[in-house]
Amino acid sequence: MQQLMFDIDGPRFVDAQGRHAILRGVNLGGDTKIPLSHAGPNPPRDFSDHRDVSFIGRPFPLEEADEHLGRIRGWGFNVLRLLTTWEAVEHAGPGQYDEAYLDYLTAVCAKANEHGLAVFIDFHQDVWSRMSGGDGAPGWVFEAVGLNLAAFDAADAVHVMQQRYDYASPERRQEDRYPMMSWPRNYQMPVNGIMWTAFFAGATLTPEWRVGGRNVQDFLQETYLGAMRAVAERLRHLPNVLGFDSLNEPSLGWVGQPLSQRRTGPDAASAMPVWPGPSWTPLDGLKVARGLSSTVPVMARGEGRGMQVSGETVLNPGGVSIWLEDGPDPFEVAGAWSLTEGEAAVRDEDFFRVHDGRALDHEQDFMAPFFARVAAAIRSLRADWLLFGEMCPYLMLQGKTFPQPMPERTVNASHWYDIEILGTKLFDPDRAHDEDRQRYGFQLGFIRAMGLSMRDGGAPTLIGEFGIPYDLNHGEAFERWAEGERGPGVWRAHSQALGAMYDAMDGLLLSSTQWNYSATNANDLRVGDSWNQEDLSIFSRDQTTTADDPASGARALEGFSRPYVQCGQGVIAGMTFDGTANVLTATIETDPAIEGATEIFVPNWRYPNGVAVAISGVEAEWRHDVQAQVVAISARGAGELKIVLTPA
The missing domain is CATH 3.20.20.80 (Glycosidases)
Known part of the structure; x- marks a missing residue:
């Protein structure tokens, strides 16, 4: 089996010749x-x-x-x-x-x-997953764990462009139906809360949930x-x-969050942001998943782009359950909450934060x-x-x-x-x-x-x-x-x-x-x-x-196609590029025992008349392969090699 094209050596990538690689x-x-x-x-x-x-x-x-x-x-x-x-x-x-x-x-x-x-x-x-507003897991996974993906949208359990956006409208941006960059809302919503919690913490929090x-x-x-x-x-x-x-x-998922306490943004206990739109707690998610409606505040960006309450909305007013079996759900079985005569009650506010008397560390x-x-x-x-x-x-x-x-x-x-x-x-x-x-x-x-x-x-x-x-x-x-x-x-x-x-x-x-x-x-x-x-x-x-x-x-092209040291004959110690003057400055701690030369990518379109290379510190020679768009510099000794590459 051939050696990998690149490997690692401590904090650096190296190529097959041992050169420090970017x-x-x-x-x-x-x-x-x-x-x-x-x-x-x-x-x-x-x-x-x-x-x-x-x-x-x-x-x-x-x-x-x-x-x-x-x-x-x-x-x-x-x-x-x-x-x-x-x-x-x-x-x-x-x-x-x-x-x-x-x-x-x-x-x-x-x-x-x-x-x-x-x-x-x-x-x-x-x-x-695509079925919950993004991409990733296949649809049958939902069915396997007991969820009805056909009910997700009707239950307000996901925020999916294909179902919220009006494709017949000539409007490209539809902030009232599908706001720009709104797909991360799904991380707060029931389907994501259920799936991510199950994926990482199911054995700990819901030990009786079997598939x-x-x-x-x-x-x-x-x-x-x-x-x-x-x-x-x-x-x-x-x-x-x-x-x-x-x-x-x-x-x-819901790990690290209180069950019913509302947050206005990331805090010491939970890193998950609160996005514009409905503000969910895990309890809201569990209720909606079980077919209960829930009235929640709606968040919007205020001055300084901080989050503030701008109103409220009713989630899942139709009372649609997303569980294939109508309950109890695995989190209710495990003691997070209970549903009695249509009313939800908190049984363990710290269910997603503390287990067996110890704070969970995701x-x-x-x-x-x-x-x-x-x-x-x-x-x-x-x-x-x-x-x-x-x-x-x-x-x-x-x-x-x-x-x-x-x-x-x-x-x-x-x-x-x-x-x-x-x-x-x-x-x-x-x-x-x-x-x-x-x-x-x-x-x-x-x-x-x-x-x-x-x-x-x-x-x-x-x-x-x-x-x-x-x-x-x-x-x-x-x-x-x-x-x-x-x-x-x-x-x-x-x-x-x-x-x-x-x-x-x-x-x-x-x-x-x-x-x-x-x-x-x-x-x-x-x-x-x-x-x-x-x-x-x-x-x-x-x-x-x-x-x-x-x-x-x-x-x-000017923003991303620019010269850089692809690999150094030793360790790359420094690199800067001045895009206005098209000047690259680099320093290599050279190792002459490494046979391969330092190679710098030099895009031809930036240097139509070629390049000039000034070398100091270590004796070296350079050559410019125009077809490969590479300047190769071979050092003859060990030490600090300074390279300044400019337009010819």
């Missing part, structure tokens, strides 16, 4: 969250076909692989966070793996290898890991497949054993695979970090976004953003420290997701493009925002995979990345121009 890549891709049959501007409004869907062709048809992968490599990326979903692998039923899809996914990874792109597999989810003779937690985790092993079996021969993500942005009690199970599952097939670990991202708001001990050969793959840009889709390129840059450095520095403290000797950090919406400022760039404007000015706001993010990551020598590259993206406020009106793709067919144009298909 992995810079993209998530491929946002539209992979949904099957082809549910794509387009007017998708099916229910999920009755959930056992019969296919994800073949996600992220793109195989006949388009060379085009897309060649473009990604040509823009300077060397790694892919390749999305799949539990649903894509096992949609037909438990243990029924889609072998044709697995053939397809293997072929995509093999194609990436041909283009020199490393891959790690992300079993993606958002708010648990097929197993506790619900064991059933869910073992089935999920079975799908992961089915993928791993197919990919273990490929040297460019580095390993697997544990699970995208896992949720806490990361230590539930995530630590989960990380160990994922590592064991993938390494049963290839022992050298890396585990790309993720916690619930909201825990970072509390200053929390990974549980100890983490499995060996784990990478800190935490996510980071500028929440203001992501939530408002606004960015002013004419305003000074010095404070934003300082904030980026501080926040990313904390995430880097999470990796350094993961174990003795530290672990590498790869920012698994970051990025910006391309429908910024009400889709202004799309309008300018449609009117015939071309050039970097169209994407000025986007390039500035992305450039500041990459500047911060360069300063911290962080690896990253930007969110995202969607092959089907469209400049349409309704469509975007084909999922919940998100539009963060660096590529769109609407931006394609001519075959000889390096910017063809790109949005804000």
